[in-house]
Amino acid sequence: MAGQQIDLATLPVQQLSQVKKQLDDEVQHLTNSYQNLRTAQQKFRDCNISIQNGVANSVKDKPLLVPLTSSLYAPGKLADEEHVLVDIGTGFYVEKTTGDAQKFYNGKIEELGKSIKDLENIVNGKANNLRMVEEVLRQRMLTGQQGGQAAAGAS
Template sequence: MAGAEKGQQIDLSSLSAQQLSQVKKQLDDEVQHLTNSYQSLKRAQAKFRECIANVKSGVAGSAKDKPILVPLTSSLYVPGKLADTEHVLVDVGTGFYVEKTTADAEKFYNGKVEELGSNIKELENIANGKAQNLRMVEEVLRQKMTAGQQQGGQGSASAT
């Protein structure tokens, strides 16, 4: 099994049913983790797309000096007015904000969407490979279980 972790191939038919079950459980866990990661990346990508839409529509020149609600927390908003429609504060991660022009903010968010898109594609390929490996392990395990049942049935029939 240590060889499998280093990327070496293992002849699945040489493993016992118990070892195959362990490999199957490990692959199940990996596929589940990759699926959760995939969903997280898709949510992050959707949030960045929402940011792009907000920069395009929410900071339009027509919004200047009109009353708006400014979020202080996820459930607390205070009234305010948009003073500058050319500059925005961009959350660049871990609580750091940078002032950017709306065009630069849009470029920043588009870059994030593209970066996440390539990460999502990589993750899809990895997840598909793991899922294929899982199907192969399940098939070999199923064959071993069927062969074991047939041998068990023949052994008890010849004993009578």
Template structure:
């Protein structure tokens, strides 16, 4: 028995090999999509942690007025200097930036890390459940294929 997204259960033994193959393909696609989403969430969480580390370690009075490279894109940096060690510009999403003091920025990124962490944890549970469903479907499909091969080739079963 496997449960669908709507909470209904399906007796896998009652499905044909073709239907089981379709269910397996659908589950494969779902697991792949969910795994990709999981990896994206982990990457976002890592980015927020890097931002938090930059705020904690990169902004200090000792770095004020010293030359540094400012990232414009992932591969383009321009020279600059840090004029204010008490305030930072925070990307709050969808291209919006807000000026915050260092403490508020740290709280913002800590909140984001916790929020994404909760999403990662719940998605991990969903991926594991879908993976378990996939393994069950694969096992039933394998058993049906072996049974079909045995019944269609009686000489093979007599050997």
């Protein structure tokens, strides 16, 4: 069914219901993916802000908390304000200058932005398809009810 056009008016109600369910599932999955991309993009923005605010001369000799896990922090001091460790994925870290790290994160933010735009267009298209199927299904149900009422009135 993917990639082809189908005249919804020719489909039986049961098949329309199946198409609606499939589109519901697809829209839900794509919406979750969209949210995950937005979350990842925000994390990269947060990394950039951390580099701008956290790796500055003003915090050089001040004590700070180093995150070991999402809920465990250890006291520490900033050893070098010119270099940072950057998580490049799958647990690999690379030492970069703060400028290179910001370029890396800006590139990731831009890349995710493009993916988000593309996914947004796909979600909108699927949502429009879903609305069309729902409308045809609603019309069919109304005609079915009207036909049933006319048959009941004739007897």
